[in-house]
Amino acid sequence: MFDTTTWLMLGEGLIDTLYMTLFSTAMAYLLGLPMGLLLVITEKDSILPLPAFNTALSVIINLMRSIPFLIFLVWVMPITRAIVGTTIGSTATVVPLVLAAAPFIARMVESSIKEVDPGVIEAAQSMGATRAQIVWKVLLPEAMPSLIVGATISVTTILGYSAMAGFVGGGGLGDIAIRFGYYRYDDEIMLITVIILVLVVQILQEIGMRIANTSDRRKN
Amino acid sequence: MEAQPIISIQHLSKTFYTKTSEVHALQDINLDILPGQIYGIIGMSGAGKSTLVRCMNFLEKPTGGTVLFDGVDLGAMNAQALNEARRSMGMIFQQFNLLMQRTALQNICFPLEIAGVKKEAAVARAKELLEIVDLADKANAYPSQLSGGQKQRIAIARALATSPKVLLCDEATSALDPKTTRSILTLLRDINRRLGITVIIITHEMSVIEEICTHVAIIADSKIAESGTVQDIFTHPQTAAAQRLVFHRAGNVEQSVGNNALRIVFNGNASSEPVIAGMVLEFKSPVNIMYADTRDIDGKAFGQMVLQMPEDAAIAEKMKYYLTTHGLTVEEVQYNV
Numbered sequence: 297m298f299d300t301t302t303w304l305m306l307g308e309g310l311i312d313t314l315y316m317t318l319f320s321t322a323m324a325y326l327l328g329l330p331m332g333l334l335l336v337i338t339e340k341d342s343i344l345p346l347p348a349f350n351t352a353l354s355v356i357i358n359l360m361r362s363i364p365f366l367i368f369l370v371w372v373m374p375i376t377r378a379i380v381g382t383t384i385g386s387t388a389t390v391v392p393l394v395l396a397a398a399p400f401i402a403r404m405v406e407s408s409i410k411e412v413d414p415g416v417i418e419a420a421q422s423m424g425a426t427r428a429q430i431v432w433k434v435l436l437p438e439a440m441p442s443l444i445v446g447a448t449i450s451v452t453t454i455l456g457y458s459a460m461a462g463f464v465g466g467g468g469l470g471d472i473a474i475r476f477g478y479y480r481y482d483d484e485i486m487l488i489t490v491i492i493l494v495l496v497v498q499i500l501q502e503i504g505m506r507i508a509n510t511s512d513r514r515k516n
Numbered sequence: 517m518e519a520q521p522i523i524s525i526q527h528l529s530k531t532f533y534t535k536t537s538e539v540h541a542l543q544d545i546n547l548d549i550l551p552g553q554i555y556g557i558i559g560m561s562g563a564g565k566s567t568l569v570r571c572m573n574f575l576e577k578p579t580g581g582t583v584l585f586d587g588v589d590l591g592a593m594n595a596q597a598l599n600e601a602r603r604s605m606g607m608i609f610q611q612f613n614l615l616m617q618r619t620a621l622q623n624i625c626f627p628l629e630i631a632g633v634k635k636e637a638a639v640a641r642a643k644e645l646l647e648i649v650d651l652a653d654k655a656n657a658y659p660s661q662l663s664g665g666q667k668q669r670i671a672i673a674r675a676l677a678t679s680p681k682v683l684l685c686d687e688a689t690s691a692l693d694p695k696t697t698r699s700i701l702t703l704l705r706d707i708n709r710r711l712g713i714t715v716i717i718i719t720h721e722m723s724v725i726e727e728i729c730t731h732v733a734i735i736a737d738s739k740i741a742e743s744g745t746v747q748d749i750f751t752h753p754q755t756a757a758a759q760r761l762v763f764h765r766a767g768n769v770e771q772s773v774g775n776n777a778l779r780i781v782f783n784g785n786a787s788s789e790p791v792i793a794g795m796v797l798e799f800k801s802p803v804n805i806m807y808a809d810t811r812d813i814d815g816k817a818f819g820q821m822v823l824q825m826p827e828d829a830a831i832a833e834k835m836k837y838y839l840t841t842h843g844l845t846v847e848e849v850q851y852n853v
């Protein structure tokens with residue numbers, strides 16, 4: 297069907313896509329996890345009540361989430377250039393991906409942490425646990441299965457975004473689909489990239505859900 | 517010399533401020549709990565029981581008054597000192613509140629981890645506690661694999677891990693069936709006797725108080741209506757709130773009770789049936805048992821009964837005398853409940 301060069305290109309595209317997706321997810325969690333955690337613990341009745349901060353953080357996250365990703369891509373180009381030195385290629389795509397995914401992840405983390413039974417937090421407090429101990433030994437471990445489900449959803453969403461970044465020269469399978477499939481009307485390449493993306497999403501989803509299920513001690 | 521209270525509550529008040537209103541959950545509460553007591557706090561739903569017990573370890577910060585733990589004012593402590601003090605006060609809950617992602621053993625290790633105890637020492641202590649609560653075989657089970665009673669036992673073991681002086685129990689048996697309730701109460705009494713831990717029990721069930729408490733405070737409408745030994749309160753409830761609780765299972769009796777009804781309290785001094793039967797035989801006059809809630813333990817009766825006495829005042833008076841001489845506490849029923 298395709299020659300070796302095309303296969304090699306597709307292989308490289310796949311690696312680029314995986315790199316962008318996984319690296320961006322990791323970086324986005326570095327930002328989003330603390331933000332989500334703060335959203336929960338700074339609430340009025342939680343362990344670090346800071347209502348004004350909580351409202352401000354929530355508004356900022358909503359603002360960031362309401363900007364369409366394509367506009368985001370263009371907007372953050374100056375920041376990308378400052379950080380990476382270029383606005384083209386996989387690494388350059390990581391910057392807008394992280395900035396777009398972090399607030400989304402913050403909300404996912406928020407909802408996972410909120411699932412932790414307040415009674416358990418109260419029990420920990422009654423034993424003299426500090427706030428840090430409650431975060432590290434209660435909130436995160438108790439929310440872990442749900443956090444993993446959230447991470448699975450996040451990683452597949454970021455994969456979709458990374459493909460979109462192909463429109464502005466972002467690299468990876470999305471880039472190939474745009475350049476060959478869309479601009480050159482090469483339906484076969486278009487189809488194969490889509491198939492590869494679907495498979496990757498399936499596999500990531502499956503792995504994530506398996507880890508979440510086997511780690512959840514509420515089921516047996 | 518009078519022992520120093522382990523928990524002393526003075527003029528405690530707690531007001532919740534919501535957007536639209538103020539809720540005075542506790543008003544001018546005074547309570548001294550001495551070491552070794554099993555102190556029950558009973559009241560209707562919304563009376564303020566949970567708020568009171570949460571004020572004892574400052575999970576809830578009082579809006580007025582003081583709480584002294586072992587002579588030290590909790591309100592004057594900084595966060596670190598308060599956390600230290602909390603390690604001397606175990607707490608268990610209606611919903612058990614175990615960590616769902618940890619095994620029974622790891623749950624018991626949790627308070628020790630927090631206190632900075634080394635892993636091996638913590639595991640050794642946790643195993644010891646599993647023996648005390650009789651669940652050594654469940655060390656590696658997760659809470660989702662345990663029954664309600666077993667979960668509460670693990671929660672008790674966890675609360676005891678740091679060798680507290682006091683165990684606070686907020687409706688610890690309210691989610692359990694009667695048989696399991698009894699076994700948990702027996703465990704609490706054992707812990708009180710063997711380890712000398714003061715136990716504070718919050719409940720809305722008089723049967724829990726009767727079963728194990730030495731002392732009781734009745735809380736109604738955010739205030740302590742009455743407090744004292746269980747014996748005293750049970751036999752001579754003074755206030756309407758206390759009478760309502762002591763009597764509450766006779767809920768629908770009051771409409772049907774006429775003027776000359778008697779309440780008889782059994783305190784284990786006689787078996788219930790022979791006394792009543794004997795009285796009926798002796799006076800050849802029937803009485804109507806309006807309400808009875810007695811239990812025979814080792815041939816001795818505990819509980820209460822409400823009798824509709826005969827119209828004939830002379831016979832009624834003699835019967836009353838008969839009951840009194842048989843060691844029962846007898847009261848005219850005149851509850852305006």
Ligand SMILES: Nc1ncnc2c1ncn2[C@@H]1O[C@H](COP(=O)(O)OP(=O)(O)OP(=O)(O)O)[C@@H](O)[C@H]1O
Nearest residue numbers: 532534539541560561562563564565566567568720
């Ligand atoms: N965080 C809160 N904010 C506002 N009001 C509260 C709060 N906590 C408790 N209250 C109110 O304080 C009163 C006492 O509540 P509390 O939970 O102490 O009652 P309780 O005696 O434990 O009742 P129950 O038997 O139903 O558990 C209730 O009127 C309740 O609505």
Ligand SMILES: [Mg+2]
Nearest residue numbers: 565566567687
């Ligand atoms: Mg309550």
